[in-house]
Amino acid sequence: MLQRVPESMNAPFQLFQREGTRNWSMRYSLGGRQIKKSLGTPDYDAAVQRANEIYHEQNYRQKQGLSLLQHPFCEVAEEFIEKVCAEAERGERSHYHPTFWPPIIRRFPVGYFADKAIDLITTADVERYLEWRKTYWTMGPGSKIDKIAVKREDGRVFSRPAPRKVAALATMKGEMVIIRELFRQASRWGYCKSLELPKVEARKKPDNRRPGFKPEEYEKLAAKSIERINEHHSKLKVIKAKDGRVWTQKAVTAGIRADRVRLHAYIELMANSGLRPTEAKNLTWGDISLFRETRHLPLYQQDARLAVHGKGKHGSTVPLYGALSALGMLWDLFVHDMGREPEDQDPVFVDEKGNRILSFKKSLNALLIAAGLEKDNRGIRRTSYSFRHFYISQMLANNVSVHHVARNTRTSLAMIDKHYAQVNTEQIKDFLRPGQEDYAKEPVLLDDDAYDEINLLEKRIEELKRGRKDGSTELQIAQRYAAKRER
Numbered sequence: 001m002l003q004r005v006p007e008s009m010n011a012p013f014q015l016f017q018r019e020g021t022r023n024w025s026m027r028y029s030l031g032g033r034q035i036k037k038s039l040g041t042p043d044y045d046a047a048v049q050r051a052n053e054i055y056h057e058q059n060y061r062q063k064q065g066l067s068l069l070q071h072p073f074c075e076v077a078e079e080f081i082e083k084v085c086a087e088a089e090r091g092e093r094s095h096y097h098p099t100f101w102p103p104i105i106r107r108f109p110v111g112y113f114a115d116k117a118i119d120l121i122t123t124a125d126v127e128r129y130l131e132w133r134k135t136y137w138t139m140g141p142g143s144k145i146d147k148i149a150v151k152r153e154d155g156r157v158f159s160r161p162a163p164r165k166v167a168a169l170a171t172m173k174g175e176m177v178i179i180r181e182l183f184r185q186a187s188r189w190g191y192c193k194s195l196e197l198p199k200v201e202a203r204k205k206p207d208n209r210r211p212g213f214k215p216e217e218y219e220k221l222a223a224k225s226i227e228r229i230n231e232h233h234s235k236l237k238v239i240k241a242k243d244g245r246v247w248t249q250k251a252v253t254a255g256i257r258a259d260r261v262r263l264h265a266y267i268e269l270m271a272n273s274g275l276r277p278t279e280a281k282n283l284t285w286g287d288i289s290l291f292r293e294t295r296h297l298p299l300y301q302q303d304a305r306l307a308v309h310g311k312g313k314h315g316s317t318v319p320l321y322g323a324l325s326a327l328g329m330l331w332d333l334f335v336h337d338m339g340r341e342p343e344d345q346d347p348v349f350v351d352e353k354g355n356r357i358l359s360f361k362k363s364l365n366a367l368l369i370a371a372g373l374e375k376d377n378r379g380i381r382r383t384s385y386s387f388r389h390f391y392i393s394q395m396l397a398n399n400v401s402v403h404h405v406a407r408n409t410r411t412s413l414a415m416i417d418k419h420y421a422q423v424n425t426e427q428i429k430d431f432l433r434p435g436q437e438d439y440a441k442e443p444v445l446l447d448d449d450a451y452d453e454i455n456l457l458e459k460r461i462e463e464l465k466r467g468r469k470d471g472s473t474e475l476q477i478a479q480r481y482a483a484k485r486e487r
Contacts, residue, residue, distance in 0.1 A: 013055050015039075015047055026051040031062050071191045072115035077105050079189075080182045099151060101178055108133055109179055111141065118183075119192035126179075127198050133175070134167045172200040211376035212389030218271060224371035225264045229257060258337075258352060261329060263363045266349060268326035270384065273319035274391035274409045277384040278310035281358060286344025291327055299324060308410070315410040320391075360384060392416060453480060 013028035024039045024047035037054060039047045085098040112129050113121060136142040147159040180197050187194045213221065240246050270280060283306065285292075291304040302324045306317040330349070334342045337352045347356040361384070368374045368382055375381050388409070395405045396416075406413050460473045 012059075013051050015044075015051060024051075026054065028055055028058075030055075030058055070117035070119060071186075073113040073118045073121065074110050074115050076118045076186050076189075076191055077110050077182065080185055081105060083185065103151070104175055104178060105182070108136065108175065109182070118186050121192070121195070123196050123198060126195075130172065130176075130198065130200065133172065136167065137163050138166055169200065176200050210385050210389045211378070211380045211382045212386050212393055213373070213382075215394070217373055218390055221367065221371045221373055222264075222267065225260065225267060225367055228367065228370065229260045229264060255352065258333060259363060261333060262349065262351075262357070263360055263367065265326040265329040265333075266360050267364075267387065269319070269323050269330075270387035271390055272322035272326070273306060273317055274388050274395075275306070275308060275317065276310055276388060277359075279308040280349065280384075281347075281356070282310050283308060283348045284344065285342040285346050285348060288327065288348070291324070295328060295331065313410045315407075317408055317410075456480070 013026045015024050015026055017024060022042040024041060024044065025036060026039055026047075027034065027036050029035070035058075039050045039054075041047050041050065081098075081102045084093065084101055087093045088095055088098045109129065112132055113125075132140060137145075142162055143164075145162045148162050149157055149159050151157045176197065176199075183192070183195050183197065186192050238246065266280070269275070270277075275283070287307040287309075289305045289307070291302065294302045294304075299321070302321075304319060304324055304327060306319060308315060308317055327348075331342065334346070334350065334354075337350075338354055342348075346354070349357040349360075351357055364384060365374070373382065392405055392409060396402060402413060402416060406416055409416075456473060456477050460477060463473055
């Protein structure tokens with residue numbers, strides 16, 4: 001039995017209580033139908049306030065042409081799938097839509113929005129959905145799925161391993177076509193207002209190419225390195241300690257000079273071999289073949305092969321001949337400091353005590369600052385890796401096969417293209433103008449005799465065009481060629 005509460009004559013709804021509950025409910029008529037709804041509260045005043053909100057909201061929905069009842073997204077999605085299948089049967093849309101669209105709709109948008117009312121979904125909600133969708137198979141619900149069932153167009157069903165990757169841009173764009181059509185159809189049915197859906201766009205990636213050197217910049221750095229090695233030894237430097245003591249010291253001691261020679265050899269070896277810093281640090285004299293037996297020969301007869309390891313990779317490198325002089329410097333420094341020739345287990349880069357040098361970072365930064373080359377034109381700080389970039393770029397600029405470069409530097413073609421293959425176009429200008437070499441040649445100037453001959457020929461051509469029979473010009477031409485034959 002219903003317990004009713006009288007309302008004022010102007011109220012567009014009535015409140016009542018059902019038997020067995022103290023919560024208030026409301027009854028109202030709108031759009032030619034009677035609607036009952038529980039208000040979920042036993043407090044009369046709160047129930048009146050809530051009833052007013054619901055009635056005016058529903059009245060607004062009716063005026064906007066929207067359905068008075070809210071529809072869960074999952075139900076709208078199933079209704080849309082039925083419509084897609086029916087249209088495909090009638091030939092009104094592509095035959096593959098009923099095969100491929102339903103699994104996508106049920107797995108992704110329905111999996112995210114579930115039973116949320118479709119009219120309450122906003123543009124911000126779809127933005128959050130797109131972020132969720134990108135990592136569905138890596139961090140989302142899909143990360144717990146091992147295999148997925150796939151239905152072919154011919155009806156056959158098979159399973160395949162779940163992808164473990166972030167959704168590609170093309171995949172996201174294709175799925176947004178389906179979602180956009182679903183919301184457009186829901187708007188036509190009156191379930192929601194037209195929604196401005198976000199576009200799937202690739203955000204510009206930061207330029208994370210490794211900073212390298214242009215040829216002229218590398219020459220400047222090498223020149224600065226040699227200049228610092230040859231700085232005058234007698235220059236004094238005043239040093240003030242924190243405890244107040246003051247003393248003078250030679251600006252460039254023999255030890256500092258030797259360290260600068262090691263740095264210069266490091267730069268030359270890295271720029272002429274493309275080694276990674278870790279590979280250079282791990283390099284021992286036993287890893288270098290051919291150099292020990294050829295180092296006493298003239299430079300053009302010397303050779304070396306580097307067996308390198310680092311970053312979990314092993315391989316052999318054929319360095320440029322510029323690396324041989326660097327190896328010679330390091331060999332002579334070792335003999336001078338240690339009083340013996342290097343053995344196979346000795347590191348290539350060692351200090352005056354024979355300890356392995358783990359990094360040239362501090363001394364290299366000082367040299368880069370002194371040369372004004374600390375950062376590239378993007379403001380990115382250069383490091384030891386910049387010499388690897390320089391080596392690869394120079395090899396590509398000299399038309400060496402990218403496959404050969406990748407093999408010699410123990411990397412992939414994709415990594416070369418991504419990080420290293422930014423070649424200065426001025427270096428490859430000859431390759432960018434195929435078949436146009438003659439344009440760059442200086443034109444050959446004609447002498448006076450050649451000009452006179454051309455003028456005679458042009459004059460004779462004009463005479464022939466006009467039909468003149470005066471043979472004086474023809475005679476001059478004949479005499480000229482007769483004289484040339486006599487020579």
